[in-house]
Amino acid sequence: MSASTGWSGSATEILRVDPSVSFADVDTYAKPGFTGSKSDGKAWLGSRATDLRELQEKLYANGRSGDHRSVLLVLQGMDTSGKGGIVKHVLGQVEPQGVDHTSFAAPTEEERAHPFLWRVEKALPRAGQIGVFDRSHYEDVLIVRVHDMVPREVWETRYDEINAFEKRVVESGTTLIKVALALSKDEQRERLARRLRRPDKYWKFDPSDVAERGYWNDYMAAYDAVFERTSTEYAPWHVVPCDRKWYSRVAVTELLVEALHGFDLDWPAADFDVEEQRRLLRES
Template structure:
């Protein structure tokens, strides 16, 4: 592998630590990366191959009795690029090893249960990379902004989510939480593109403008989420997303880091390799 082209590790520079302020965050920046887009795309492809190898190792571990898994949680406003991450980053690994779940407006059945019910049902199986396109964090974001439950109810959820995630981590799931941040100007351009291209009309929803108008309230909700739930065991990474190539590269690196920290190895055979060679040879 070529030498590391990052000026600063994305794992450090994108992590939402104490004192992180969304209001001074620049969604058009490329923190830690001073090379250009082409270099970024090339780096992403290289790291993607490494990611695919490690994902296969995790899958092999799961097939061999291991219980560990990785969970990528994606949050972001409309047009922030969650779909692009799914397609271009998650799409680099073997789809057999991916458990994907998308959390839209809850169904009646889901509403009849605790908000973590649908989340628990969608957790990755052992050996899998789970990907949440939106997540339990909707229950402290849109739910808070739209006043869908009283403040004391959503207010209690931060601690509850932290406890839930601690339980997951304890059970062997590495959690990578990514908030994609797009600027209001770039969001406008992306929405306009959806209106201008017939192949993108289906992606546009007039309700998107209502959410857009509430950006200050969403920013407060995101800030509170980051303040309360960027924990040591499951920190948030806030990724500037005006440059799609940067966001995709950054998420590739964040995922790869999580996989590397697992210290994965190919499972040892549970049979006698030499004896099996002889048996096979005789067939």
């Protein structure tokens, strides 16, 4: 890794969604902002893991000491875009007890009996935690919209509901990092084909994954609507190309590190008399 390798600027700025570019037209093989090769990226990830661990521990420590802040990483992307790999390789670097991970599958009967944000509200991270949503409330304006699972007038109102919800979440002290992983349709075919070549990967394959490819353009349009209507000042979207998995992991790590740096955290001061406790401990 040469001295000049790394980020050419703030990943948060560089990756912010550009509303003039359709999701279908994103260069999914690009590595915006990162000047380096795959091996540089892996080395970077290793060294950033140390920063991420310390920042996470400080967030957790402050959370236990009355600081109400938290982080919520929202991961969206087409099938095989690598959401699980990001959870494993990025969040897997920090203390499991500081990470609150939720996968949003198709809603259960109980969940469907409630407003769509009900299950999301319940999964919000507590103070000091890094929450991770693998899929999220955005499915309620993505797959639901693409397949007309509810009438148009229902999903149409959801963008505003989401904005109001996220505003409240941010005001309560949670920094939202919304990431859309940009994958090409060809790369998705290759990744699905890999699952069909290996019997130990069959379980990851679902025939509906192939059927969904027929709706690719509808999904791209649904993502564009999401960006247009829900990329706000307080909770902007970031678009992360993911045809190169290593890059998407480096980029999400950087977004997390920058968000945590923004908290300007220090170790909480002792709320007890250190000398006195030392004496009591010696005598105990």
